[in-house]
Each structure stands twice: as C-alpha cells, then as structure tokens.
Amino acid sequence: MEQISEPDDSPLAKIFQRYLDRLNADGTIGLELVQHVAELMRSEKLTDPSEIQKALGQLERGTIEDH
Amino acid sequence: MKIIELQIRNIRGIRSLDMTPSGQNIVIWGPNGAGKSAVVDAIDFLLTGRIARLTGPGTRGITLRRHGPHIDADPQDAEVRALVQLPGLAEMIELKRHMANPGVLIHDPEVAARLQPILLVANRRLHMLSRKEILSFITSESASRAEQIQELLDLSEVEEVRRALVSVANESDQTLEANQRSIERARASINVTAQTDVFSDEAVVAFVNHGRKVLGAEPISRLGSDQLKQDISLPRSVTGEQSINVSVLERDFQNLGTTFGTKSQQAIMALDSQLRALLSSIRSDPRRIRLLQKRELLRLGLSLIEETGECPLCGKDWPIGELKSHLETHLEEANAAREEQGRIAQLSGLMVKYIDNALASLDKLSASLKVASLPESAQILRNWAASLRSLSEILSDPMATYPASEFVEDQVKRLLAPEDADQVLNRAMTDLIARYPEASPEQTAWDSLTRLEENFKALESAQASYEGAVERHRRAHALHDHFVAARDEVLWNLYREISLRFSELYRHLHGPDENYFEARIAAEGPGLSFGVDFYGRGIHPPHALHSEGHQDSMGICLYMALAERLTKGIISFKVLDDVVMSVDSSHRRKFCTLLSEFFPNTQFIITTHDRTWANQLRTEGLVSKDTIIEFYNWDIETGPYVNLDTDLWQRVDTHLRSGDISGAAALMRTGSESFFAFVCDSFESQVRFRLDGRNDLGDFLPSAVGAYNSRLRSAKKAAQSWSQQEAFDQLNELASTASQIYQRTLAEQWTVNAAIHFNNWANLGKEDFIPIREAFQDLHALFVCQNCGAVLHLAKQGPQLDALRCGCGQINWNLVEKSTS
Numbered sequence: 061m062e063q064i065s066e067p068d069d070s071p072l073a074k075i076f077q078r079y080l081d082r083l084n085a086d087g088t089i090g091l092e093l094v095q096h097v098a099e100l101m102r103s104e105k106l107t108d109p110s111e112i113q114k115a116l117g118q119l120e121r122g123t124i125e126d127h
Numbered sequence: 128m129k130i131i132e133l134q135i136r137n138i139r140g141i142r143s144l145d146m147t148p149s150g151q152n153i154v155i156w157g158p159n160g161a162g163k164s165a166v167v168d169a170i171d172f173l174l175t176g177r178i179a180r181l182t183g184p185g186t187r188g189i190t191l192r193r194h195g196p197h198i199d200a201d202p203q204d205a206e207v208r209a210l211v212q213l214p215g216l217a218e219m220i221e222l223k224r225h226m227a228n229p230g231v232l233i234h235d236p237e238v239a240a241r242l243q244p245i246l247l248v249a250n251r252r253l254h255m256l257s258r259k260e261i262l263s264f265i266t267s268e269s270a271s272r273a274e275q276i277q278e279l280l281d282l283s284e285v286e287e288v289r290r291a292l293v294s295v296a297n298e299s300d301q302t303l304e305a306n307q308r309s310i311e312r313a314r315a316s317i318n319v320t321a322q323t324d325v326f327s328d329e330a331v332v333a334f335v336n337h338g339r340k341v342l343g344a345e346p347i348s349r350l351g352s353d354q355l356k357q358d359i360s361l362p363r364s365v366t367g368e369q370s371i372n373v374s375v376l377e378r379d380f381q382n383l384g385t386t387f388g389t390k391s392q393q394a395i396m397a398l399d400s401q402l403r404a405l406l407s408s409i410r411s412d413p414r415r416i417r418l419l420q421k422r423e424l425l426r427l428g429l430s431l432i433e434e435t436g437e438c439p440l441c442g443k444d445w446p447i448g449e450l451k452s453h454l455e456t457h458l459e460e461a462n463a464a465r466e467e468q469g470r471i472a473q474l475s476g477l478m479v480k481y482i483d484n485a486l487a488s489l490d491k492l493s494a495s496l497k498v499a500s501l502p503e504s505a506q507i508l509r510n511w512a513a514s515l516r517s518l519s520e521i522l523s524d525p526m527a528t529y530p531a532s533e534f535v536e537d538q539v540k541r542l543l544a545p546e547d548a549d550q551v552l553n554r555a556m557t558d559l560i561a562r563y564p565e566a567s568p569e570q571t572a573w574d575s576l577t578r579l580e581e582n583f584k585a586l587e588s589a590q591a592s593y594e595g596a597v598e599r600h601r602r603a604h605a606l607h608d609h610f611v612a613a614r615d616e617v618l619w620n621l622y623r624e625i626s627l628r629f630s631e632l633y634r635h636l637h638g639p640d641e642n643y644f645e646a647r648i649a650a651e652g653p654g655l656s657f658g659v660d661f662y663g664r665g666i667h668p669p670h671a672l673h674s675e676g677h678q679d680s681m682g683i684c685l686y687m688a689l690a691e692r693l694t695k696g697i698i699s700f701k702v703l704d705d706v707v708m709s710v711d712s713s714h715r716r717k718f719c720t721l722l723s724e725f726f727p728n729t730q731f732i733i734t735t736h737d738r739t740w741a742n743q744l745r746t747e748g749l750v751s752k753d754t755i756i757e758f759y760n761w762d763i764e765t766g767p768y769v770n771l772d773t774d775l776w777q778r779v780d781t782h783l784r785s786g787d788i789s790g791a792a793a794l795m796r797t798g799s800e801s802f803f804a805f806v807c808d809s810f811e812s813q814v815r816f817r818l819d820g821r822n823d824l825g826d827f828l829p830s831a832v833g834a835y836n837s838r839l840r841s842a843k844k845a846a847q848s849w850s851q852q853e854a855f856d857q858l859n860e861l862a863s864t865a866s867q868i869y870q871r872t873l874a875e876q877w878t879v880n881a882a883i884h885f886n887n888w889a890n891l892g893k894e895d896f897i898p899i900r901e902a903f904q905d906l907h908a909l910f911v912c913q914n915c916g917a918v919l920h921l922a923k924q925g926p927q928l929d930a931l932r933c934g935c936g937q938i939n940w941n942l943v944e945k946s947t948s
Contacts, residue, residue, distance in 0.1 A: 071280045078613035107287035109294040
C-alpha cells in the first residue's frame, strides 16, 4: 500500500532542509550547533529564542550534547 | 481522499441528508437560503471539528456547540458521517464526527497514520474556497495577503523562527557591546594604576619594568597578569601584599584631583555642552526624531517597493517611481539625522571614558577607606560612584533620557562630585597617611605590580568574555542570515511555480483575450507582492485595472494553483462554495474545461444558486445526472427538500406517473428551453434577436436543429474530402436518424408556433403527450455525448471552425476539408 505522509517537499520542510544544508556548508558554524538546530526544528522549539540562546551558551562552554 | 458517501444529520440548516457522490463531482444548486452551504459546513466540520463560517471577525457570540447543530437539535443528535476513499487504499474508510464531541474524529484506529497528513491539510482549509477568500487573495493589502497565503502554505512557523533568530542576534549585539564596555573599564583601571592618560602597551610596560627594576628583576616585553611579577624574588623588606599602601593610593587621589582640574572640567563641559545642544536641536524638531525612528523602516521600505508602485506597508497605490522618490528624499533627511545621532554617540562615549576613569579610583579608594576603618569617607565615595554609574548608564542611550533633570551642567562637568569633594579627599588622604606609615620603594613597587596584576586579570577576563561574545555574535548572525537566505530561496521558487501555474490557468480561462497574461507573485520581506499584466501594458495590482469579474477569475485561478501545489493529491476533493457564480457567462465553458482538463483527478463539490450554471456544469460533462442535486423549499422543520433525481426526463416521468400532464409539460418546456439555449451557444447558431432578451423554445429549438444539420453537412463534406468513407457513412446514418427524430417532434404541426403550442402541451392527454416527450428526449440526446454526458461544442483554431466535439473526445466531427491546392 502506498504510504501517505506529510509531504517532505512542503514549503516549510523545504525551507528547514535548505537551512540545514546552508548551515552545514558554512563550515564555521560547527557541527554541534547545526545538529542542535536540527533537533530544535524536530521538537518545534526553534521558535523559542531562549532555546537558541541555550544552544549558543552551551556551545561556548563546550557542553553541548551530541544528538 | 475522495468522498464516496456523505450522511448529514442535524447540521446547520439540514435535518437529514444522504448523498452518494461515489468520488465523482457534485453540483448542489438551489435558491439562497436552501441549505446548500450547510453541506459545505458539514464537510468542514467532519474534517476539522470546526465550521470556518462560525469563526473569525464578526462571529462574536456564535459558538459551534450552539450554532453548529440544527436550531432545534441536540448536539448529541448532530453528526456527519462519510465513507471516503484514501489514495492507494482499496477499501473505503468510514469517518464520523459528532457535534457533542467535536474534537474527536471517529475512525478505524488502523488508518490513523494515513489520516494524519490529510487532517493537517484539511486544517489549513486548502480544500475549501468561498467568494470571501477569492476577494481576499486579490484585493487585500500586501501584508495581509501574505499572511493569508502564508497561512495556506503553513508558513507562520517560518516567521516565528525568523523572529526568534532576530531576537537572538539582537541579544548578541547587546552582549558584544557590554563586553566592549567591560574592556574599556578594565583599561581605565590600568591607566590609573600605571599613571598614564591613554592606554598603551608601551607606557604600561615602562611602568611595570620600573617597578621590576626596583625589585631587582629583569624587564619584560609582554604584558599579562602572569608576566608582571614573573621571576621576582620578594625582597626581605617587602611583606607581601599590604592592605593599604598610601603611596599607591596617592595615584587615585591624584587621578581624581586631575578629574576636577580646570582642564578636565573644561573638556567635560565642552563635550556635555555639545551633547546637550545636539539633543536639544533634534528634540525641538519632532520630524527629525520620527525620521530617525523611521530610518530603518524607510530603508526596508525602499527595498520592498513593489514593481507596481504599491506601498509595501499599507498597500496604497502610487504611480510607478513616485513612492521610491518620496522615500529616498525622506531617507536622505533621516541619514542627516543619523549623522547627528552618530555624533551624539561619540560625545557620550568620550564622557563615559572620563567616568570610567574616575570610577576606577573611586572604587579603589572607597574599598581602602573601608579597610582603614574610615566608613564615613568610604560611604561618601561609594555614593559618588553610584551616581556616576547612573550617569554612565544614561549616557549609554542619551537619546532616551539625557540630560535627566538631576544632572545639571555644573554637576556633570565635575563628574557629579560632591560640593566638598576636595575636602573629603584631602581629609581621607590625611587620615590614611596618619594611620599608615610611608612604604618603602620596594613595597610600593610590589603593591603597584600587585594592583596592576589585578587590573590585568580583569582585562583578560573581559577580553575572554569579549572573544566568546564575538563568536556568539558571529554564530547568532549566521543562524539568522542563513535562515533568511534559505527562506527567500525556497519561497522565490515556490512563488515562481505558483505564478506560472496561475498564469496558465488564467490564460486558459480567458482565452485569446489574455494570451500574454502573466502574473508576478513574490515574497518581499514581510509582504507578498502580487502584480499582473494588463493587456501587455505593464504590471499592475490585480484590482487596479481588471474588472471585478476578472478579479474573481484571478482569485479562483490563484486558489487552484496554490491548492494544487500544496495538497499534492492528499485531499483530492475541493469545495467551491458559490464561487462559480463569479465567472461570467462567456467564460463558463472555459471554466468547466479548466476543472475537467487541468484537474482530472480532483472531485469538485460545487454549490450554486444559479440553475443555468448548474445545468451547464452538467451539459459540459462535469457532473452527471446522478450527481446534480437540487435543494429547494427549505423550512425550519424539515430543512431543505432535496431532489436527488434532477434528470429532466425522470422528473417529467414523475409528473406523468402522477397524472400531472401540466407539470410534466411545463418542466419539459422550461428544461428544453434552457437546454437548447445552451446548445445554440455551443454551436454558435443564430437566434432571433429580441430587445427584451426573452427568447423562448420557439427561438432556440429550430436554430439549434438548423445548426446541427449545418455542422453535420460540413462534417460529411470534410469526411468525403479526406476519403474517410466509414466516417462519412456514419455521419450519413446519423443525419437520417436526426431527421426522423426531428420529424417526430414536429408530428403535431401546431407545436411550430411556440408562443401558443408549447404551452398547449399542457392540454394534451397522457397518451398524446408521451410520444412528444420521447421524441424530445431523443432530440436532446442528439446533442449530447452518451459517454461523458457533455453537450457537443464547436472547437476552433483561431477564427476557423475545426471540429465538433464532446468533453471526452468520443465524438469528434472534423469540419475542415482537405485542401485542394
């Protein structure tokens, strides 16, 4: 049976994917932060500035967790 | 997903309704107030648990629980049930929702995962279009149009993410600035300790090496908290850190004394006077303040001006180029004000340096006086320092509140020193000298290096924080910039695709009139620009020059382009709630072919109050006789009366069975009138002109039959010219059949005079009427494809007749003869 799912090429999904591609290609952002941003997107927390602040703060202290 | 069966019980104006669309298009027609929209509401409720019509502006006091069910029904008895077909799934799925529990869609749990994306799309109402939405796509302002379309695109989260990233980037700017200030303050402390006016490595190294020489150590060339006392052997005369060394503190007394010196006071006064004058000048001109506040908006606005000239903020139309010129003039003025703002920042920054310098000494002295048990003097200096910090804070944003009333010029030039500051400082100095003996040069050198070591630790800490803040700032801005770039890139492509599809649909609908029509939809910052070509005369807002009918067409085409792009077949049905009325009669056939040719796999559920339109949708083959439903005679007790049997001949027979010849005759006459009027239009046949437009069957029928025979003759000649004997024979046979049928309709010669005789059908007996009814049914059938149910129509290549065709292509009479040249 054909599986239906929220289309991966929805504008929102496309923007997020392109965003991650750009962050990865940047090379100076750091893989940990890119992974963390991806995690925030999945958990729909990227709209919360404090979550991003937390990620940047953890990164500065070298305590960001692997995802 | 397509709807196979639909049962509605006690929803809005409907008491009870069972429909079986079987995945096919449906037309529900009837007068206003007949309950058609209740079907739309029921479908909306089934899929979303809401009724959009009962929400939004102007619906205060309206609730789903109270106004969703039929007026007399209990919510427990109000429900919608549907049997639906999901893509790729052979078996039908039952969906049910009760008004008593609107948040719960009842379905087989095994299909929950399959339903989830469908319900997501349904919640964005991509499957519903009403006239209200059409207008909002076209005539709304740029920003609200963007909001509506972004809601359809489910892009509200994108804007929320962008705002969050802007907030983080702004915070990183502020942190960076605060760290820069910390470095400045640490350097000011070093300057005081090293007795230098301006921070320079050279001057500080010279001071350090002087102290090291006193202590018998080698000079150093690099500054750092770990370098200052490196390799120094503590002389015996030095007791390590001494709590109070008056010789070292003398520098702070000197520093503060210098601060009050005439030279310093003149310098501070000059800075303060200029600052006050500039602030006063700007504040006296509210327009300059507004320009300053609007500067960023002006810059953004200039970058967002639509090609059509429309203001990106308010949507007002401007002649092309004028808004740009207007904003540029304002921006020039704002830039001049901005230069003044820069000068203000520079002046206040210089004043803050004096303050930092004074604070470095005040903090040290007040701490030492406290240790020396001179609390009164210590408190005076602490209060002074607190006032200075307050002034420093205000000077960090002077446009906001400087000069606050408590900071008069005389006080500021003295850096808020108490009136008796000289006496306080002298007394403190005297008290310290009395309590603490003069230290040896070695002790003073050691204590100076110790204090400098503290100063450098503070500087190094501030620099480390600054470096972290720089990195955080860089990352925060990169996160924001990449997001905006990704958004613009994706939306640009998306809007381009939608623009192209929209233009294609609109060109189809408006045919040769608008062959070169093009639309430009583009994301521009927070708004969405929408311009359309007006007959090759440039891009204009859609509601600027086009007629209301054209705007409606645009709304439908834009919705179809958006919905097609976004539903991706997840919901394969679309509800067009009374929107087809927006299409004028000359474009209705095109609208039908637009739906059938461009969206062959979509199930359309169409409501209209126009019977002619409903019939046309049928004669164009968009719906069959089984899926055209009439609502009529709505009343509060029963809801609408529903006529599921809208096939003309079945309805005529219903009247005949009940012996109502008069009703049957009236129905056949009006039905035939409407049918042959449509045929005349499809065949482009000539009809007798009447100034009052009240043509009747006597006008339409002979004209339609004449046109049919004429096209048949043309088709035969064409078949002959191409030596298509088989086609010719079939057409010949058809001509014979058509002639016989027509003769049967003329069996009663008195029917020729329509004005009298079609009405006289009503005077016939049943046995006399039945042959006429059968002859007319056969006559109707001549003009209709038995496969697709569509009325035959002329196809053209430019002005030239090309063929006579049906909707599915089963009937296709070539009308073009082979060229003999």
